[in-house]
Amino acid sequence: MVYSTYPLETPNTSITRALVMVHGAGRNADHYFETATAAAFLAGALENTIVVAPRFAAGRDSVAENEVLWPPRGDSWRSGGMSPSNPELSSFDFADELLRHLADKKVFPNLAKIVVAGHSAGGQFATRYEMASKVHDSLGVEVSYVVANPSSYAWPVAARPLPVGDANPVDAYKESMGRDAEEVHSDFKYGPFDSTKAPGYNHWPKGLDGREGYTAGMTDDQLKNNLVTRHATYLLGQVDVLPLGGFDDSPTAMAQGPTRRARGEAFMKYVNDSLGAKHEAIIVPECGHNDRCIYTTDIVFPVIFP
16 A cells, blocks of 8 residues: 555656655554655645655555555564565565656656655664665665664664763763753764673664565675665654653663664764764754654755755
């Protein structure tokens, strides 16, 4: 199932960009379609932007006869996992096909940019798809990724943020207050993680070990290179520092930082400073773990409607 503001099969010369918005863990694509369409309206971008919201059906979701279904639990659809109902298809294959369709010059001859965005579990999808997409370089259009408030990232190395500075769990909630609350924090140090606390902490989708599905045939170096060279922006809610909204407090996730905000800040600093990426982050003022607050804020529009 795919929601869109314009037909996906009808040629349209007015469309110059596409925003693909991926839902969260509730798989409520209709809500995320409303959020993304509202953002396009507020940004004055409705006429030349096609807004698309795919649904990754899972578990007991009602599905059409030919609709693909993913497992009800775990990270399968968020990380390129395979579908039990269609074992040859992964969730990233679904995204590849959607992007190929949007880039088809017979349908959208003037489309030049595609933004893949997601919030929470959708943010997990967006950041991992950035690393893995096999069509990114073959579409003939510019693709960027906007990652909002995920609970975890696929770390490209075994190191993790140490529990000091801005990753100190004792002071983690204070980062949303004070004079520099709307600035990206950068006081992070990195080092080995005690794997006895979480033996699988570096397994996909939270690390690069033990990959299955779409990414199984890719090398670590390929994924790292994609992560570094592809353009990503992280949207982090200023006050997304509480364990709410399905916050992942498993040992493997807590190894990445005490809050969603800290995890995003620490991840971006590492891939920029240590791997040479040029990713950007925006602290979205006064927003917690709320997709509508994040994506309908003025400072975000230039990123999702470039």
